[in-house]
Amino acid sequence: xxxxxxxxxxxxxxxxAENVLRGNDNGGYTVPSRATYPHQWNWDSxxxxxxxxxxxxxxxxxxLETLAGARDRQGMIPHIAFHTRVPDxxxxxxxxxxxxxxxxYARYLPGPRWWGRRLAYDGRRISGITQPPVAATCxxxxxxxxxxxxxxxxxxxxxxxxxxxxxxxRDPRGTGExxxxxxxxxxxxxxxxWDAPLWRVLPEVTVVHRRDTxxxxxxxxxxxxxxxxxLTLVRRGTRVDWAQSRLARGGxxxxxxxxxxxxxxxxxxxxxxxxxxxxxxRIAEESRAASARVADALRARADSDGLIRAVDMTDETTLxxxxxxxxxxxxxxxxxxxxxxxxxxxxxxxVLASPYGVRSLDREHPERSARNYWRGPVWSNVTxxxxxxxxxxxxxxxxxxxRFRMMEAIxxxxxxxxxxxxxGRGLG
Ligand code: DGY
Numbered sequence: 001x002x003x004x005x006x007x008x009x010x011x012x013x014x015x016x017a018e019n020v021l022r023g024n025d026n027g028g029y030t031v032p033s034r035a036t037y038p039h040q041w042n043w044d045s046x047x048x049x050x051x052x053x054x055x056x057x058x059x060x061x062x063x064l065e066t067l068a069g070a071r072d073r074q075g076m077i078p079h080i081a082f083h084t085r086v087p088d089x090x091x092x093x094x095x096x097x098x099x100x101x102x103x104x105y106a107r108y109l110p111g112p113r114w115w116g117r118r119l120a121y122d123g124r125r126i127s128g129i130t131q132p133p134v135a136a137t138c139x140x141x142x143x144x145x146x147x148x149x150x151x152x153x154x155x156x157x158x159x160x161x162x163x164x165x166x167x168x169x170r171d172p173r174g175t176g177e178x179x180x181x182x183x184x185x186x187x188x189x190x191x192x193x194w195d196a197p198l199w200r201v202l203p204e205v206t207v208v209h210r211r212d213t214x215x216x217x218x219x220x221x222x223x224x225x226x227x228x229x230x231l232t233l234v235r236r237g238t239r240v241d242w243a244q245s246r247l248a249r250g251g252x253x254x255x256x257x258x259x260x261x262x263x264x265x266x267x268x269x270x271x272x273x274x275x276x277x278x279x280x281x282r283i284a285e286e287s288r289a290a291s292a293r294v295a296d297a298l299r300a301r302a303d304s305d306g307l308i309r310a311v312d313m314t315d316e317t318t319l320x321x322x323x324x325x326x327x328x329x330x331x332x333x334x335x336x337x338x339x340x341x342x343x344x345x346x347x348x349x350x351v352l353a354s355p356y357g358v359r360s361l362d363r364e365h366p367e368r369s370a371r372n373y374w375r376g377p378v379w380s381n382v383t384x385x386x387x388x389x390x391x392x393x394x395x396x397x398x399x400x401x402x403r404f405r406m407m408e409a410i411x412x413x414x415x416x417x418x419x420x421x422x423x424g425r426g427l428g
Pocket of ligand 1: 041109184
Protein backbone atom coordinates (compact mmCIF):
# COMPACT_ATOMS: atom_id res chain seq x y z
CA UNK A 1 0.00 0.00 0.00
CA UNK A 2 1.62 3.33 -1.02
CA UNK A 3 2.22 5.94 1.69
CA UNK A 4 -0.39 8.36 0.27
CA UNK A 5 -3.20 5.85 0.70
CA UNK A 6 -5.22 6.25 3.92
CA UNK A 7 -7.34 3.37 5.22
CA UNK A 8 -10.79 4.14 6.63
CA UNK A 9 -12.54 2.05 9.28
CA UNK A 10 -15.71 0.32 8.04
CA UNK A 11 -18.09 2.72 9.84
CA UNK A 12 -16.42 5.75 8.25
CA UNK A 13 -16.64 4.00 4.92
CA UNK A 14 -20.34 3.41 5.34
CA UNK A 15 -20.81 7.01 6.38
CA UNK A 16 -18.93 8.38 3.40
CA ALA A 17 -20.89 6.11 1.04
CA GLU A 18 -24.08 7.45 2.60
CA ASN A 19 -22.83 11.04 2.25
CA VAL A 20 -22.15 10.51 -1.45
CA LEU A 21 -25.62 9.08 -2.04
CA ARG A 22 -27.40 11.78 -0.05
CA GLY A 23 -25.26 14.52 -1.56
CA ASN A 24 -26.06 13.32 -5.09
CA ASP A 25 -29.76 12.72 -4.48
CA ASN A 26 -31.92 14.74 -6.86
CA GLY A 27 -35.19 13.63 -5.31
CA GLY A 28 -36.23 10.62 -7.35
CA TYR A 29 -32.83 9.77 -8.76
CA THR A 30 -29.14 9.96 -7.96
CA VAL A 31 -26.70 11.90 -10.13
CA PRO A 32 -23.33 10.22 -10.68
CA SER A 33 -21.48 13.48 -9.96
CA ARG A 34 -22.81 17.00 -9.37
CA ALA A 35 -20.00 18.57 -11.37
CA THR A 36 -19.49 16.23 -14.32
CA TYR A 37 -22.69 14.19 -14.63
CA PRO A 38 -25.58 16.27 -13.26
CA HIS A 39 -28.49 14.21 -14.71
CA GLN A 40 -29.83 10.66 -14.38
CA TRP A 41 -27.48 8.15 -16.00
CA ASN A 42 -28.89 4.74 -16.71
CA TRP A 43 -26.55 2.12 -15.25
CA ASP A 44 -25.17 4.46 -12.57
CA SER A 45 -28.73 4.97 -11.35
CA UNK A 46 -29.59 1.25 -11.29
CA UNK A 47 -26.46 0.54 -9.23
CA UNK A 48 -27.20 3.50 -6.92
CA UNK A 49 -30.52 1.77 -6.13
CA UNK A 50 -28.48 -0.96 -4.42
CA UNK A 51 -26.86 1.68 -2.23
CA UNK A 52 -30.26 3.12 -1.34
CA UNK A 53 -31.48 -0.39 -0.50
CA UNK A 54 -29.06 -0.28 2.47
CA UNK A 55 -30.42 3.05 3.74
CA UNK A 56 -34.00 3.43 2.57
CA UNK A 57 -35.61 0.64 0.49
CA UNK A 58 -38.52 2.82 -0.60
CA UNK A 59 -36.05 5.33 -2.07
CA UNK A 60 -34.32 2.41 -3.83
CA UNK A 61 -37.60 1.43 -5.52
CA UNK A 62 -38.10 5.08 -6.46
CA UNK A 63 -34.70 5.13 -8.18
CA LEU A 64 -35.74 2.25 -10.44
CA GLU A 65 -39.15 3.82 -11.05
CA THR A 66 -37.67 7.13 -12.25
CA LEU A 67 -35.28 5.18 -14.45
CA ALA A 68 -38.17 3.27 -16.03
CA GLY A 69 -40.02 6.60 -16.42
CA ALA A 70 -37.26 7.73 -18.80
CA ARG A 71 -38.21 5.12 -21.44
CA ASP A 72 -38.98 6.35 -24.94
CA ARG A 73 -41.80 5.40 -27.32
CA GLN A 74 -39.96 2.29 -28.48
CA GLY A 75 -39.35 1.10 -24.94
CA MET A 76 -35.66 2.01 -24.88
CA ILE A 77 -34.42 3.29 -21.53
CA PRO A 78 -31.90 5.95 -22.58
CA HIS A 79 -28.42 6.54 -21.26
CA ILE A 80 -29.38 9.98 -19.90
CA ALA A 81 -32.63 11.52 -18.69
CA PHE A 82 -31.98 15.25 -18.42
CA HIS A 83 -32.91 17.50 -15.56
CA THR A 84 -33.98 20.60 -17.48
CA ARG A 85 -37.18 22.23 -16.45
CA VAL A 86 -37.58 25.40 -14.41
CA PRO A 87 -41.38 25.76 -14.03
CA ASP A 88 -42.68 28.95 -15.74
CA UNK A 89 -45.21 29.61 -13.01
CA UNK A 90 -42.41 30.35 -10.52
CA UNK A 91 -41.44 33.97 -10.13
CA UNK A 92 -38.88 36.09 -8.36
CA UNK A 93 -36.11 34.77 -6.19
CA UNK A 94 -37.09 31.12 -6.36
CA UNK A 95 -37.08 31.18 -10.14
CA UNK A 96 -33.71 32.98 -10.10
CA UNK A 97 -32.22 30.38 -7.79
CA UNK A 98 -33.60 27.52 -9.87
CA UNK A 99 -32.26 29.09 -13.03
CA UNK A 100 -28.78 29.09 -11.47
CA UNK A 101 -29.22 25.40 -10.72
CA UNK A 102 -30.44 24.81 -14.29
CA UNK A 103 -27.25 26.46 -15.59
CA UNK A 104 -25.24 23.90 -13.65
CA TYR A 105 -27.14 21.16 -15.45
CA ALA A 106 -26.53 22.96 -18.74
CA ARG A 107 -22.80 22.46 -18.22
CA TYR A 108 -23.00 18.91 -19.50
CA LEU A 109 -22.01 18.35 -23.14
CA PRO A 110 -23.88 17.06 -25.17
CA GLY A 111 -26.95 18.53 -23.46
CA PRO A 112 -30.59 17.89 -24.45
CA ARG A 113 -30.53 20.06 -27.60
CA TRP A 114 -27.96 17.78 -29.20
CA TRP A 115 -30.39 14.85 -29.19
CA GLY A 116 -33.37 16.41 -31.00
CA ARG A 117 -36.75 16.76 -29.31
CA ARG A 118 -36.73 13.40 -27.62
CA LEU A 119 -39.15 13.08 -24.76
CA ALA A 120 -39.46 10.31 -22.19
CA TYR A 121 -42.70 8.70 -21.08
CA ASP A 122 -42.52 10.97 -18.00
CA GLY A 123 -41.89 14.12 -20.05
CA ARG A 124 -38.17 14.57 -19.44
CA ARG A 125 -35.76 15.28 -22.30
CA ILE A 126 -33.63 12.20 -23.05
CA SER A 127 -30.65 11.03 -25.10
CA GLY A 128 -31.01 8.77 -28.16
CA ILE A 129 -28.79 5.90 -27.04
CA THR A 130 -28.86 3.39 -24.20
CA GLN A 131 -26.46 1.88 -21.63
CA PRO A 132 -25.78 -1.57 -20.09
CA PRO A 133 -29.14 -2.96 -18.92
CA VAL A 134 -28.28 -3.82 -15.30
CA ALA A 135 -31.62 -2.53 -13.95
CA ALA A 136 -33.45 -5.89 -13.82
CA THR A 137 -30.51 -7.47 -11.98
CA CYS A 138 -30.52 -4.61 -9.46
CA UNK A 139 -34.28 -4.97 -9.10
CA UNK A 140 -33.96 -8.68 -8.34
CA UNK A 141 -31.34 -7.97 -5.64
CA UNK A 142 -33.57 -5.24 -4.19
CA UNK A 143 -36.62 -7.52 -4.26
CA UNK A 144 -34.75 -10.35 -2.54
CA UNK A 145 -33.86 -8.03 0.36
CA UNK A 146 -36.93 -5.79 0.41
CA UNK A 147 -39.81 -7.37 -1.52
CA UNK A 148 -42.54 -4.99 -2.63
CA UNK A 149 -44.81 -6.90 -4.98
CA UNK A 150 -46.85 -3.93 -6.26
CA UNK A 151 -43.80 -1.83 -7.10
CA UNK A 152 -41.96 -4.78 -8.63
CA UNK A 153 -44.96 -5.74 -10.75
CA UNK A 154 -45.25 -2.20 -12.14
CA UNK A 155 -41.62 -2.35 -13.31
CA UNK A 156 -41.90 -5.68 -15.14
CA UNK A 157 -43.46 -4.33 -18.34
CA UNK A 158 -41.11 -1.33 -18.80
CA UNK A 159 -38.05 -3.54 -18.29
CA UNK A 160 -39.43 -6.23 -20.59
CA UNK A 161 -40.04 -3.50 -23.20
CA UNK A 162 -36.43 -2.34 -22.98
CA UNK A 163 -35.06 -5.88 -23.32
CA UNK A 164 -37.36 -6.48 -26.31
CA UNK A 165 -36.15 -3.26 -27.91
CA UNK A 166 -32.55 -4.45 -27.58
CA UNK A 167 -33.30 -7.86 -29.01
CA UNK A 168 -35.51 -6.65 -31.86
CA UNK A 169 -34.70 -3.09 -33.02
CA ARG A 170 -31.04 -3.50 -32.22
CA ASP A 171 -30.59 -6.93 -33.73
CA PRO A 172 -31.64 -6.40 -37.34
CA ARG A 173 -29.63 -9.39 -38.55
CA GLY A 174 -30.76 -11.82 -35.89
CA THR A 175 -27.34 -12.56 -34.40
CA GLY A 176 -28.84 -12.92 -30.91
CA GLU A 177 -26.92 -9.94 -29.50
CA UNK A 178 -27.79 -6.23 -29.63
CA UNK A 179 -25.72 -3.94 -31.86
CA UNK A 180 -24.33 -0.89 -30.03
CA UNK A 181 -24.40 2.29 -32.10
CA UNK A 182 -22.21 4.52 -29.90
CA UNK A 183 -19.22 3.69 -27.65
CA UNK A 184 -21.09 5.31 -24.73
CA UNK A 185 -23.66 2.52 -24.92
CA UNK A 186 -21.06 0.02 -23.68
CA UNK A 187 -20.59 2.14 -20.53
CA UNK A 188 -16.85 1.84 -21.29
CA UNK A 189 -16.67 4.99 -23.37
CA UNK A 190 -13.07 5.16 -24.63
CA UNK A 191 -12.18 1.45 -24.30
CA UNK A 192 -9.31 0.62 -26.68
CA UNK A 193 -11.37 -1.91 -28.67
CA TRP A 194 -13.61 0.93 -29.88
CA ASP A 195 -10.68 2.89 -31.38
CA ALA A 196 -10.57 1.06 -34.73
CA PRO A 197 -14.32 1.32 -35.49
CA LEU A 198 -14.47 4.85 -34.08
CA TRP A 199 -11.50 6.13 -36.08
CA ARG A 200 -13.41 5.22 -39.24
CA VAL A 201 -15.97 7.88 -38.32
CA LEU A 202 -14.98 11.10 -40.07
CA PRO A 203 -15.39 13.90 -37.50
CA GLU A 204 -18.05 16.44 -38.53
CA VAL A 205 -17.85 18.16 -35.18
CA THR A 206 -14.41 19.69 -35.10
CA VAL A 207 -14.63 22.31 -32.36
CA VAL A 208 -15.42 20.82 -28.99
CA HIS A 209 -16.13 22.94 -25.92
CA ARG A 210 -15.47 20.32 -23.29
CA ARG A 211 -17.02 20.81 -19.86
CA ASP A 212 -15.91 17.53 -18.28
CA THR A 213 -12.27 18.61 -18.15
CA UNK A 214 -13.20 21.60 -15.95
CA UNK A 215 -14.00 19.18 -13.13
CA UNK A 216 -11.69 16.23 -13.89
CA UNK A 217 -8.04 16.25 -15.04
CA UNK A 218 -7.94 15.82 -18.83
CA UNK A 219 -5.41 12.97 -18.37
CA UNK A 220 -8.20 10.96 -16.69
CA UNK A 221 -10.79 11.59 -19.42
CA UNK A 222 -11.28 10.60 -23.10
CA UNK A 223 -9.25 12.68 -25.59
CA UNK A 224 -10.55 15.51 -27.79
CA UNK A 225 -10.14 13.18 -30.78
CA UNK A 226 -12.57 10.80 -29.07
CA UNK A 227 -14.97 13.63 -28.27
CA UNK A 228 -15.05 14.87 -31.89
CA UNK A 229 -16.21 11.41 -32.94
CA UNK A 230 -18.54 10.86 -29.96
CA LEU A 231 -20.32 14.12 -30.83
CA THR A 232 -20.31 13.40 -34.57
CA LEU A 233 -22.17 10.15 -33.90
CA VAL A 234 -24.71 12.06 -31.78
CA ARG A 235 -25.22 14.61 -34.55
CA ARG A 236 -25.68 11.88 -37.16
CA GLY A 237 -28.16 9.97 -35.00
CA THR A 238 -30.21 13.11 -34.42
CA ARG A 239 -30.17 13.83 -38.15
CA VAL A 240 -32.02 10.54 -38.82
CA ASP A 241 -34.28 11.07 -35.79
CA TRP A 242 -32.67 8.15 -33.99
CA ALA A 243 -34.05 5.53 -36.41
CA GLN A 244 -32.75 2.74 -34.22
CA SER A 245 -32.86 -0.33 -36.44
CA ARG A 246 -31.49 1.70 -39.37
CA LEU A 247 -28.54 2.81 -37.23
CA ALA A 248 -28.01 -0.76 -36.04
CA ARG A 249 -28.03 -1.99 -39.64
CA GLY A 250 -26.01 0.72 -41.39
CA GLY A 251 -24.77 3.38 -38.92
CA UNK A 252 -21.17 4.58 -38.92
CA UNK A 253 -20.34 2.82 -35.63
CA UNK A 254 -21.71 -0.68 -35.00
CA UNK A 255 -20.27 -3.20 -32.57
CA UNK A 256 -21.14 -6.21 -30.42
CA UNK A 257 -19.88 -5.88 -26.87
CA UNK A 258 -19.63 -9.13 -24.86
CA UNK A 259 -19.99 -7.13 -21.62
CA UNK A 260 -23.23 -5.47 -22.69
CA UNK A 261 -24.65 -8.70 -24.16
CA UNK A 262 -23.87 -10.70 -21.02
CA UNK A 263 -25.39 -8.03 -18.78
CA UNK A 264 -28.51 -8.32 -20.94
CA UNK A 265 -28.52 -12.14 -20.72
CA UNK A 266 -28.30 -11.96 -16.93
CA UNK A 267 -30.94 -9.17 -16.80
CA UNK A 268 -33.40 -11.24 -18.85
CA UNK A 269 -32.85 -14.21 -16.52
CA UNK A 270 -33.41 -11.98 -13.48
CA UNK A 271 -36.55 -10.45 -14.96
CA UNK A 272 -37.74 -14.02 -15.66
CA UNK A 273 -37.11 -14.92 -12.01
CA UNK A 274 -39.02 -11.86 -10.78
CA UNK A 275 -41.93 -12.52 -13.15
CA UNK A 276 -42.13 -16.11 -11.91
CA UNK A 277 -42.22 -14.90 -8.27
CA UNK A 278 -45.01 -12.48 -9.17
CA UNK A 279 -47.05 -15.09 -11.05
CA UNK A 280 -46.52 -13.48 -14.48
CA UNK A 281 -45.90 -16.68 -16.43
CA ARG A 282 -45.79 -15.16 -19.93
CA ILE A 283 -43.16 -12.57 -19.01
CA ALA A 284 -41.17 -15.26 -17.19
CA GLU A 285 -41.17 -17.56 -20.19
CA GLU A 286 -40.29 -14.85 -22.71
CA SER A 287 -37.47 -13.53 -20.50
CA ARG A 288 -35.95 -16.96 -19.89
CA ALA A 289 -35.96 -17.69 -23.63
CA ALA A 290 -34.38 -14.29 -24.36
CA SER A 291 -31.64 -14.94 -21.81
CA ALA A 292 -30.82 -18.33 -23.32
CA ARG A 293 -30.72 -16.87 -26.83
CA VAL A 294 -28.20 -14.15 -25.91
CA ALA A 295 -26.07 -16.59 -23.87
CA ASP A 296 -26.03 -19.09 -26.77
CA ALA A 297 -24.90 -16.37 -29.19
CA LEU A 298 -22.08 -15.40 -26.84
CA ARG A 299 -20.99 -19.00 -26.22
CA ALA A 300 -20.84 -19.65 -29.95
CA ARG A 301 -18.22 -17.00 -30.50
CA ALA A 302 -15.74 -17.77 -27.71
CA ASP A 303 -12.10 -17.60 -28.86
CA SER A 304 -9.67 -20.51 -28.48
CA ASP A 305 -8.45 -19.06 -25.13
CA GLY A 306 -12.01 -19.36 -23.78
CA LEU A 307 -12.60 -15.56 -23.81
CA ILE A 308 -15.26 -13.67 -25.76
CA ARG A 309 -14.26 -10.41 -27.44
CA ALA A 310 -15.96 -7.47 -29.15
CA VAL A 311 -16.94 -7.56 -32.85
CA ASP A 312 -16.90 -4.73 -35.37
CA MET A 313 -20.18 -5.25 -37.24
CA THR A 314 -19.17 -3.10 -40.21
CA ASP A 315 -16.90 -5.93 -41.42
CA GLU A 316 -17.65 -8.64 -38.84
CA THR A 317 -14.09 -8.80 -37.56
CA THR A 318 -13.19 -9.61 -33.97
CA LEU A 319 -11.58 -6.70 -32.15
CA UNK A 320 -8.48 -8.39 -30.73
CA UNK A 321 -8.30 -6.63 -27.37
CA UNK A 322 -8.61 -8.22 -23.93
CA UNK A 323 -10.53 -5.81 -21.76
CA UNK A 324 -13.17 -5.60 -19.04
CA UNK A 325 -15.76 -6.50 -21.73
CA UNK A 326 -14.36 -10.05 -21.85
CA UNK A 327 -14.49 -10.30 -18.04
CA UNK A 328 -18.09 -9.08 -17.88
CA UNK A 329 -19.07 -11.74 -20.43
CA UNK A 330 -19.12 -14.19 -17.51
CA UNK A 331 -22.38 -12.61 -16.37
CA UNK A 332 -24.24 -14.55 -19.05
CA UNK A 333 -25.94 -17.52 -17.34
CA UNK A 334 -24.97 -21.03 -18.37
CA UNK A 335 -21.55 -20.39 -19.92
CA UNK A 336 -19.47 -23.56 -19.54
CA UNK A 337 -16.64 -24.34 -17.12
CA UNK A 338 -13.98 -23.62 -19.75
CA UNK A 339 -15.22 -20.05 -20.11
CA UNK A 340 -15.60 -19.65 -16.39
CA UNK A 341 -12.01 -20.80 -15.74
CA UNK A 342 -10.64 -18.51 -18.46
CA UNK A 343 -12.36 -15.46 -16.93
CA UNK A 344 -11.47 -16.43 -13.36
CA UNK A 345 -7.78 -16.67 -14.30
CA UNK A 346 -8.00 -13.45 -16.29
CA UNK A 347 -9.28 -11.38 -13.36
CA UNK A 348 -7.55 -13.07 -10.43
CA UNK A 349 -4.01 -13.61 -11.77
CA UNK A 350 -4.07 -12.81 -15.49
CA VAL A 351 -3.69 -9.61 -17.53
CA LEU A 352 -6.74 -7.94 -15.97
CA ALA A 353 -5.75 -8.71 -12.36
CA SER A 354 -4.86 -5.87 -9.99
CA PRO A 355 -4.69 -5.73 -6.16
CA TYR A 356 -7.61 -3.26 -6.42
CA GLY A 357 -10.00 -5.13 -8.70
CA VAL A 358 -10.44 -5.75 -12.42
CA ARG A 359 -8.41 -3.66 -14.86
CA SER A 360 -10.28 -2.09 -17.75
CA LEU A 361 -7.51 -3.10 -20.18
CA ASP A 362 -4.87 -5.82 -20.57
CA ARG A 363 -1.87 -4.66 -18.51
CA GLU A 364 0.43 -5.54 -21.42
CA HIS A 365 -1.48 -3.64 -24.09
CA PRO A 366 0.68 -0.92 -25.75
CA GLU A 367 -2.16 1.63 -25.40
CA ARG A 368 -2.62 1.06 -21.66
CA SER A 369 -2.63 4.12 -19.45
CA ALA A 370 -2.78 3.94 -15.64
CA ARG A 371 -5.04 6.99 -15.26
CA ASN A 372 -7.01 7.31 -18.46
CA TYR A 373 -10.65 6.34 -17.87
CA TRP A 374 -11.40 2.99 -19.60
CA ARG A 375 -7.87 2.50 -20.93
CA GLY A 376 -6.28 0.93 -17.86
CA PRO A 377 -7.82 1.94 -14.51
CA VAL A 378 -9.78 -0.40 -12.27
CA TRP A 379 -13.51 0.41 -11.95
CA SER A 380 -15.52 -0.68 -8.92
CA ASN A 381 -18.74 -1.27 -10.90
CA VAL A 382 -16.90 -3.76 -13.14
CA THR A 383 -15.16 -5.44 -10.22
CA UNK A 384 -18.46 -5.80 -8.37
CA UNK A 385 -20.20 -7.24 -11.46
CA UNK A 386 -17.34 -9.71 -11.97
CA UNK A 387 -17.71 -10.85 -8.35
CA UNK A 388 -21.42 -11.38 -8.98
CA UNK A 389 -20.66 -13.41 -12.12
CA UNK A 390 -18.08 -15.59 -10.35
CA UNK A 391 -20.57 -16.29 -7.59
CA UNK A 392 -23.28 -17.17 -10.15
CA UNK A 393 -20.89 -19.68 -11.66
CA UNK A 394 -20.18 -21.22 -8.26
CA UNK A 395 -16.74 -19.77 -7.44
CA UNK A 396 -17.32 -18.09 -4.07
CA UNK A 397 -13.63 -17.91 -3.27
CA UNK A 398 -12.77 -15.91 -6.38
CA UNK A 399 -15.89 -13.75 -5.86
CA UNK A 400 -14.78 -12.95 -2.29
CA UNK A 401 -11.32 -12.07 -3.58
CA UNK A 402 -12.83 -9.60 -6.07
CA ARG A 403 -14.95 -7.95 -3.37
CA PHE A 404 -11.94 -7.70 -1.05
CA ARG A 405 -9.90 -6.01 -3.78
CA MET A 406 -12.73 -3.61 -4.56
CA MET A 407 -12.92 -2.64 -0.89
CA GLU A 408 -9.14 -2.17 -0.76
CA ALA A 409 -9.46 0.34 -3.58
CA ILE A 410 -12.26 2.27 -1.91
CA UNK A 411 -10.73 2.20 1.58
CA UNK A 412 -7.45 3.55 0.26
CA UNK A 413 -8.48 5.68 -2.72
CA UNK A 414 -11.83 7.03 -1.48
CA UNK A 415 -15.33 7.13 -2.97
CA UNK A 416 -14.08 7.49 -6.52
CA UNK A 417 -15.23 6.14 -9.87
CA UNK A 418 -11.97 4.51 -10.85
CA UNK A 419 -8.50 3.76 -9.52
CA UNK A 420 -4.88 3.46 -10.66
CA UNK A 421 -4.46 -0.34 -11.00
CA UNK A 422 -1.02 -0.59 -9.35
CA UNK A 423 -1.34 1.95 -6.51
CA GLY A 424 -5.10 2.15 -5.84
CA ARG A 425 -5.05 5.95 -6.13
CA GLY A 426 -8.57 7.33 -6.67
CA LEU A 427 -9.39 8.97 -10.01
CA GLY A 428 -12.19 10.80 -11.78
C1 DGY B 1 -20.35 10.93 -21.03
O1 DGY B 1 -19.28 10.54 -20.53
O2 DGY B 1 -20.66 12.09 -21.03
C2 DGY B 1 -21.29 9.98 -21.68
O3 DGY B 1 -22.59 10.39 -21.52
C3 DGY B 1 -21.17 8.58 -21.23
O4 DGY B 1 -21.67 8.41 -19.96
